[in-house]
Amino acid sequence: MGAEQFRLPMMKGKPLIMRHETLMCWLYVSTAKAPPRSQDDALIYLQAKNRNHRDALTGYLHREGKYYVQYVEGPPESVNQLRARIDEDPRHHDLRVLHEGPVARRRFADWDMALTRAPDCTFRDFQARRGGGETDISKASARDILAFMEEAVQTGQARCVSQMAG
Ligand SMILES: Cc1cc2nc3c(=O)[nH]c(=O)nc-3n(C[C@H](O)[C@H](O)[C@H](O)COP(=O)(O)O)c2cc1C
Numbered sequence: 001m002g003a004e005q006f007r008l009p010m011m012k013g014k015p016l017i018m019r020h021e022t023l024m025c026w027l028y029v030s031t032a033k034a035p036p037r038s039q040d041d042a043l044i045y046l047q048a049k050n051r052n053h054r055d056a057l058t059g060y061l062h063r064e065g066k067y068y069v070q071y072v073e074g075p076p077e078s079v080n081q082l083r084a085r086i087d088e089d090p091r092h093h094d095l096r097v098l099h100e101g102p103v104a105r106r107r108f109a110d111w112d113m114a115l116t117r118a119p120d121c122t123f124r125d126f127q128a129r130r131g132g133g134e135t136d137i138s139k140a141s142a143r144d145i146l147a148f149m150e151e152a153v154q155t156g157q158a159r160c161v162s163q164m165a166g
Pocket of ligand 1: 044047048049051052061068070082085086087089091092113
């Protein structure tokens with residue numbers, strides 16, 4: 001067995017998953033105060049762009065109608081610190097946790113935050129294509145939302161926050 005097989009995944013020259021690294025994830029849905037494509041959304045993307053890589057956080061943020069849905073993964077300390085900031089953020093309310101806990105590996109290892117938004121990419125269309133299930137993202141299960149996010153990344157519909165201009 002060659003050394004090649006032990007090579008760790010890299011992101012911007014740094015090993016992304018350390019062996020024995022503990023990883024945590026957090027998935028929530030919340031209600032935005034401002035309409036889609038507002039100044040609020042632009043600033044949130046900028047904050048994620050500026051901080052997530054530094055804090056070794058990866059994940060996914062989707063905006064559909066009045067809802068934000070976000071999946072965050074990374075070292076427990078970083079996830080908990082971001083969680084405390086997001087919990088207190090006045091740009092949204094009614095935050096409901098859909099899933100949280102340890103994870104064996106990152107789902108979005110190459111994304112310091114993958115982004116999608118309606119109407120370009122919607123959970124509603126994803127569910128319709130699958131032929132059924134809950135189409136209202138605010139009532140959907142964690143399992144269906146994660147399947148939607150993974151498909152959007154795999155099919156090239158998601159953009160990476162770090163590649164956004166500005
Ligand atoms: C829906 C939503 C998603 C957010 N996602 C992130 C994120 O991924 N990374 C981040 O650093 N801040 C994110 N924020 C912003 C944080 O709540 C916070 O304002 C920001 O990290 C700056 O915190 P500070 O002012 O304490 O430095 C998000 C806010 C909202 C409302």
